[in-house]
Amino acid sequence: MSVRDLKGGKRYWVLSACLVWLVFTLFPLYWVAITSLKSPVDVVGGPTYIPFVDFQPTLKAWKDLFSGARGGFFSTFWASTIVGLSASVIATLVGSMAAYALVRFPFKVRLASGIIFFIVAMGGYLLGSEVFGVNPAMASIVAFCVALALSIFLNRFALPGAVLGNDDIIFWFVSQRLFPPIVVAFALFLLYTEMGKLGFKMTDTYFGLTLAYVAFSLPIVVWLMRDFIAILPVDVEEAALVENVPSWRIFFGIVLPMARPGLIATFVITLAFVWNEFLFALFLTNSKWQTLPILVAGQNSQRGDEWWAISAAALVAIIPMVIIAGLLGRLMRSGLTIGAVK
Amino acid sequence: MTREDPVKHFFLWPAVLIVLVMAIFPLIYSLANSFMSLRLIPPRPARFVGLENYADLMVDDRFWQVVSTTSFIAFTSVTLQFVIGFAIALSLVKRVPGADFFRVSFLLPMLVAPVAVALVARQILNPTMGPLNQLTSFFGFSNLPFLTETKWALGSLIVVEIWQWTPLVILLLLAGLQSLPEDVYEAAELENASGWQQFWGITFPLMLPMSAAVYFIRVVESFKIIDTVFVMTGGGPGISTETLTLYAYQEGFKKFNLGYTSALSFMFLAVVLIISLVYLAILKPHLEKYK
Numbered sequence: 090m091s092v093r094d095l096k097g098g099k100r101y102w103v104l105s106a107c108l109v110w111l112v113f114t115l116f117p118l119y120w121v122a123i124t125s126l127k128s129p130v131d132v133v134g135g136p137t138y139i140p141f142v143d144f145q146p147t148l149k150a151w152k153d154l155f156s157g158a159r160g161g162f163f164s165t166f167w168a169s170t171i172v173g174l175s176a177s178v179i180a181t182l183v184g185s186m187a188a189y190a191l192v193r194f195p196f197k198v199r200l201a202s203g204i205i206f207f208i209v210a211m212g213g214y215l216l217g218s219e220v221f222g223v224n225p226a227m228a229s230i231v232a233f234c235v236a237l238a239l240s241i242f243l244n245r246f247a248l249p250g251a252v253l254g255n256d257d258i259i260f261w262f263v264s265q266r267l268f269p270p271i272v273v274a275f276a277l278f279l280l281y282t283e284m285g286k287l288g289f290k291m292t293d294t295y296f297g298l299t300l301a302y303v304a305f306s307l308p309i310v311v312w313l314m315r316d317f318i319a320i321l322p323v324d325v326e327e328a329a330l331v332e333n334v335p336s337w338r339i340f341f342g343i344v345l346p347m348a349r350p351g352l353i354a355t356f357v358i359t360l361a362f363v364w365n366e367f368l369f370a371l372f373l374t375n376s377k378w379q380t381l382p383i384l385v386a387g388q389n390s391q392r393g394d395e396w397w398a399i400s401a402a403a404l405v406a407i408i409p410m411v412i413i414a415g416l417l418g419r420l421m422r423s424g425l426t427i428g429a430v431k
Numbered sequence: 432m433t434r435e436d437p438v439k440h441f442f443l444w445p446a447v448l449i450v451l452v453m454a455i456f457p458l459i460y461s462l463a464n465s466f467m468s469l470r471l472i473p474p475r476p477a478r479f480v481g482l483e484n485y486a487d488l489m490v491d492d493r494f495w496q497v498v499s500t501t502s503f504i505a506f507t508s509v510t511l512q513f514v515i516g517f518a519i520a521l522s523l524v525k526r527v528p529g530a531d532f533f534r535v536s537f538l539l540p541m542l543v544a545p546v547a548v549a550l551v552a553r554q555i556l557n558p559t560m561g562p563l564n565q566l567t568s569f570f571g572f573s574n575l576p577f578l579t580e581t582k583w584a585l586g587s588l589i590v591v592e593i594w595q596w597t598p599l600v601i602l603l604l605l606a607g608l609q610s611l612p613e614d615v616y617e618a619a620e621l622e623n624a625s626g627w628q629q630f631w632g633i634t635f636p637l638m639l640p641m642s643a644a645v646y647f648i649r650v651v652e653s654f655k656i657i658d659t660v661f662v663m664t665g666g667g668p669g670i671s672t673e674t675l676t677l678y679a680y681q682e683g684f685k686k687f688n689l690g691y692t693s694a695l696s697f698m699f700l701a702v703v704l705i706i707s708l709v710y711l712a713i714l715k716p717h718l719e720k721y722k
Contacts, residue, residue: 106518114536121550136561187447211462269676271675272458280457
């Protein structure tokens with residue numbers, strides 16, 4: 090027992106406060122669970138609390154949901170699952186590679202070449218679409234490629250101004266989270282629409298939504314994986330280097346397996362983010378690839394006070410993540426998330 | 432250990448490219464659009480107008496109201512989240528009976544989709560059929576306008592935010608509290624320092640840098656709020672609970688006022704940056720004091 094532990098009567102005050110918070114935390118979840126089992130009469134007649142005691146539970150809402158009588162629930166669930174899983178897998182993999190590179194190899198980026206990228210991309214786009222009257226999507230693609238090529242090329246030369254190192258690149262990744270997502274979501278919606286006019290359908294496609302979610306998750310993946318990789322012992326890698334094992338095999342064969350607990354935690358956190366995400370899905374999908382949060386939000390206006398149906402729909406979005414929470418809880422107890430917040 | 436190997440570019444570039452294409456370029460594109468007059472309905476040819484959209488925004492009453500509503504929701508709810516979260520994290524780290532059970536169950540809300548939370552909140556807050564109405568009726572207040580009167584609606588949104596995001600504060604602070612050195616407390620115990628003195632003399636100052644970071648992260652995230660408001664009040668009554676993201680969505684997606692919306696989202700970015708800088712400036716002397 091440590092000196093910081095609570096002693097005497099204080100323990101019971103703290104315990105009762107925690108119990109109050111527990112009721113506050115769990116009641117809404119309990120409420121949505123029992124409401125999905127109520128019949129219309131039990132909802133409209135005022136609040137009822139305990140199944141079999143003050144109302145007779147029924148599976149009607151669930152049967153309606155699974156029979157598809159209420160619209161395409163399965164296709165939405167499928168869309169959410171496949172987009173969530175693939176975006177999390179790709180983001181975790183790509184982000185871990187970047188994190189590994191940033192932990193183990195030195196990088197130098199000149200601030201000036203970053204600014205050149207910004208100016209050339211924006212100027213090129215405005216010039217292309219306003220002065221030469223090129224289609225906006227085409228103008229964007231050309232401006233982007235020219236700006237990127239130019240700034241990479243110019244980065245070789247001794248440009249004046251600050252030189253950014255690995256920590257700055259990590260900060261650049263993380264700072265993406267600071268930006269209000271509406272800026273990017275709205276611009277992506279416009280860009281996707283313009284791409285559609287060129288013949289590449291991006292809105293309401295698997296590819297478009299997944300790509301947006303990968304980009305949206307990368308900052309947090311790089312941030313988390315940086316810590317998980319930094320605490321790995323380097324001697325195994327050094328031994329492999331002496332044996333002349335190529336770097337890519339060191340990464341996939343040694344580093345990734347060693348970082349597995351961190352990878353799992355990162356994957357789970359990313360999946361929860363993507364699964365619950367609302368804004369990008371609202372802008373970038375409209376029917377086929379609509380995700381659960383959009384469908385659930387729509388219940389409100391479509392169903393009015395049909396709470397039994399609304400609750401069942403909400404639970405479909407909630408339950409998978411509660412299972413995930415169980416997994417995360419187990420990881421937490423082994424103290425893994427501590428490294429994540431250092 | 433750092434080493435040189437050209438393969439490093441192969442590791443870093445996929446992530447950089449994706450972020451450049453999907454986050455930085457849209458940002459640039461949006462900034463370019465914000466200098467134009469661009470409307471889809473009624474369709475109007477794009478025209479370069481310079482800072483006109485920004486000038487319009489500065490005198491747009493609705494914009495300023497939305498900024499103040501969003502700030503109010505963000506700062507009030509995050510402050511409460513922080514106070515409650517700190518207290519709970521402290522009791523968990525001090526091994527309140529059943530701490531392991533609490534630790535897992537307290538985390539649940541942050542994993543629930545905000546739209547689902549909002550739907551459940553609508554049911555609980557229903558002024559005639561909800562369980563909360565039954566509780567308040569018991570105390571003699573029935574049919575309170577939880578979602579239909581400005582003050583109540585703002586309060587309800589804040590409570591829902593607290594419900595959903597206090598767990599994250601608990602999770603982060605708990606990790607920090609667990610890593611505090613034990614011997615300092617043992618020394619304090621020998622000096623007969625009371626629990627209260629130990630908190631203000633040791634725990635709080637040691638946790639200050641981390642607390643500042645957690646508070647900051649939560650405020651930035653809170654400013655982005657849309658889903659909860661979208662479902663619970665739709666910004667109403669009137670526009671009194673409308674947040675920045677919701678306003679941008681209405682302008683962009685309902686009115687298709689593209690140039691204006693782009694300018695609006697950039698002003699939003701500016702608001703967040705200004706708040707961040709002011710926050711850091713206020714905090715800096717305090718952080719240095721405890722170094």
